[in-house]
Amino acid sequence: MSEAAVIPNVTTPEWELPSRGVVGMVCLIVAEAAIFTIFVVAYLYYVGKDRSGPTPREVLDLPIFTSVCLLSSSLTVHFAVAALHQARRGLCSLWLAATVLLGGIFLGGTAHEWYKLIVHDGLTIQTNLFGTTFYSLVGLHASHVIIGLIMLSLALIFSLNGSMTAKHTGRLEVLSLYWHFVDAVWVVVFTVVYILGR
């Protein structure tokens, strides 16, 4: 039976559909956003309900420098995509390297903050509700940063060894969408944890 193609072939002009990579990433972002929402809700629900310290006001410092680094990495990854689109591979590698560096600084900042909280302030995930919700929310975000950094580093390696060319712009763009999402989540986490929560 090969009557599969017997449908009248009235080809509609310009039948263009969205890129499946972008749609897939948007779906993933929606799902991830829902996961973050639940953690944020838990944070807000428990904020100020602790019977014992340390409290956020006592131990949290505003991580302004590292936040600026992370947010500006959104800009650099955008420049990397634009450079790849114009087939300027060297420039693309440079911007990717800058993105990885900025993300790395942010992660280092988080590591430093956690070290201080655990060693000097004695706050662990078991200490109280603040510890529970703080480490899980910030940790969930940090794990997303780590995954993003691994993927960005791979892209950087491919860019350096020449296997990523202008025809891969679409794929790098999908990765950049993920990175923008990670940055946007940080805006929410920063607001909730360091501004409202204090």
Next chain:
Amino acid sequence: MAADAPVPAETAQTATTHSAPRRLVLDILNDWVTTVDHKKIGLMYIGYALVFLVVAGIQALLMRIQLSLPNNDFVSPQAFNSLFTMHGTTMVFFVGMPILFGFGNYLVPLMIGARDMAFPRLNAFSFWISAFGGILLYFSYFGASGLYGAGSAPDVGWFAYAPLTARVFSPGHSTDYWTLAILLSGIGSIGTALNIVATTICMRCPGMKLSRMPLLVWLYLVTSSLVFVAVSPLTAAQIMLMLDRYIGSHFFDTQAGGSAVLWMHFFWIFGHPEVYILILPAFAFANEIIPVFSRKAIFGYAAMVAASVGIGFISLSVWAHHMFTVGLGAGANTFFVLATMIISVPTGIKLFNWLATLWGGKIHFTASMMFAIGFLFQFLIAGLTGVMLSIAPFDWQLGNSYFVVAHFHYVLVGGILFMIFSAFYYWFPKMSGKMLSEKLGKWHFWIFLIGFHLTFDFMHVPGMLGMPRRIYTYEADRGWMIWNMIISSGAIFQAAGTLLFVYNMIWSYFKGPVAGPDPWDAWTLEWSTPSPPPAYNFAEIPSVASRRPLWDLKHPEDPDSNYE
């Protein structure tokens, strides 16, 4: 190997007869395990779900035997707790979700004229991770004794309320298996949902505008979008529960100020949309099957799409009607009462549209259509008891009673399972190339219908008489015995009907009449392919000009495209 060196004829012959069949089996197995074809993955989803349907059905039978007489000791209280937990968890996560995703996987690309899903390898990954979740859940029967030797299978109930799930109250590993199984199933569901959305948006054949998509595809689009926002909260809650159990955080630890009610919120933010995730594909089947067997185009296509999207949105704001008995306060109760009542409006629109499709049609009472019509009546009743329970004071009386159990089984069995059976009779010819026996199908329908009504109509009564759910036995003087006896006898009919269905599938697969590409004279693209369709689906990508491309093809003198 044999091709390299010449082999004596005799040796070659024995070598062939010995090794050929074995290689064949391994080849077939290898083919199925490594496949990324949406049809094979769809069939694996369905087969996997059917196995678990039988397993969870047997669990239901065991519970019904236990409850058929007062003071019965057929199973121990501990075993009973495991039975209802495993029955609920299995039916929702490892029967309902996979069977619906299986049909979606199989049908969505065929109906939109695509050769595969948008991400075939993600599709295989999602299936195998869900399958692994189910196996992990059942491995708990052997592996969950844990340090304290307490319990084996999970016994915390399918919604696993805190603080029962805390380490102190659930020692051993049974709850860990439950959490991990749900987490894996959730990851698989999100992967497949992402795939279905991307396929629907990006893989449609030329001319298949959104306004021309078959309603089944529309409903799968809505249901998959709902998965992102409903299943993700459950995934988040499972992560929290695991953190609580493994590294001592306090999310749901009431002794350290954590909140048990927060778990309820998180669970039901998933739990109620989940009902719609399960019922929307059943609506999807009805949208394809009822028009074909009424020989009419669906009534109110645009209203159907709008109602589906409406249900998708409203279903996100009704979760706390599961929590009226918690005491949320008048404001919250009023909100959730009204939201719950409002969701019956788009659902009612759908029912009226199906009735209007039947109206004046030339109805063909095939087994598939009989199940669909059973669905219409039973889903209406299920919806009406739902509206009753949405009234908070009524819920205070009957919450957590057998009335609630009867209500949601009316939805899940009378609604969803009936439509799944209907879908099997309708699409089995496409999937296997053979027709299912209509005669056995009608026997299946009547036996199952009788069993269903014996069980679930009468289940409302002990609920109103005060019988709580999840009790493992009751005293003789309660006056519940006669009702429980009737309920349990109905379960036997349902089991018999299901056995007949399984027999019908096996018999028809080998002995049934050949189906041909289009046995129902239907109108959507999957019927333009051979049965079963080749791996590439369409030799040439079709293009469509209306919602019923095969009608246009069969009736060039009066195509739908003139009217849409």
